[in-house]
Amino acid sequence: MTTYRHFYVKSRAKTSPDINLKDLPGSAGRLDIVARCINAAFWLSYGIRKNVVFHTILHGEPNAPIYIRLEGEKLRKVSPDERSIAIFIGKALKKFDSSKEIESTPGIFVARKSFEELLEENRDKNFYLLDENGEDISNVEIKTPFFLLGDNVDMPPEEKKLALDYGAKLVSLDKKSYLSSHCIAILNWWIDKNEQENSIS
Numbered sequence: 001m002t003t004y005r006h007f008y009v010k011s012r013a014k015t016s017p018d019i020n021l022k023d024l025p026g027s028a029g030r031l032d033i034v035a036r037c038i039n040a041a042f043w044l045s046y047g048i049r050k051n052v053v054f055h056t057i058l059h060g061e062p063n064a065p066i067y068i069r070l071e072g073e074k075l076r077k078v079s080p081d082e083r084s085i086a087i088f089i090g091k092a093l094k095k096f097d098s099s100k101e102i103e104s105t106p107g108i109f110v111a112r113k114s115f116e117e118l119l120e121e122n123r124d125k126n127f128y129l130l131d132e133n134g135e136d137i138s139n140v141e142i143k144t145p146f147f148l149l150g151d152n153v154d155m156p157p158e159e160k161k162l163a164l165d166y167g168a169k170l171v172s173l174d175k176k177s178y179l180s181s182h183c184i185a186i187l188n189w190w191i192d193k194n195e196q197e198n199s200i201s
């Protein structure tokens with residue numbers, strides 16, 4: 001049975017499709033962070049992780065919130081560089097329709113959705129809220145995971161509270177504050193390692 005890994009990153013990126021690919025960190029509202037997180041979530045050296053689902057909600061001007069989901073099993077044509085990922089996010093924003101979810105390109109879905117709706121839809125999974133001051137990951141059982149992360153700033157207190165109300169566990173990788181994309185790479189490595197150890201024993 002495939003164990004899926006879900007990652008959510010809160011984003012302040014712009015919600016209009018006119019993305020300047022030469023200015024992802026500036027006028028696009030730190031879309032570079034989302035692109036790097038997507039890279040870390042899916043790409044192996046020669047291939048893509050089919051058991052990963054990546055979620056983000058863009059909160060920037062002018063049309064927030066816009067929810068985007070990428071599914072590894074269906075993802076096609078996107079390459080791992082920030083520019084390519086940003087182009088596909090732009091295509092999703094172009095096809096956005098506030099009345100229904102659209103598959104903008106293979107494996108990429110776009111819809112109007114709040115953070116609370118996302119938590120509600122995924123309450124069959126276990127939420128893990130990534131936080132430097134949480135419980136050390138080596139003491140936490142990771143099962144059907146849905147990881148929640150901030151971007152260059154932490155998730156706001158009201159969203160953290162909402163996640164905790166949905167049963168999220170606070171999990172720490174270290175006391176040092178890492179980039180969100182690095183946290184995702186570490187989480188993938190950690191789960192890979194644990195899966196390999198469990199399959200050997």
Ligand SMILES: C[S@@+](CC[C@H](N)C(=O)[O-])C[C@H]1O[C@@H](n2cnc3c(N)ncnc32)[C@H](O)[C@@H]1O
Nearest residue numbers: 130131132149150153154172173174176177178
């Ligand atoms: C760049 S950090 C946010 C920066 C910082 N916490 C702040 O003052 O806003 C982005 C996100 O990565 C996650 N994160 C960073 N370092 C972590 C660590 N050592 N353990 C667990 N999560 C971490 C948290 O979810 C955080 O919101």
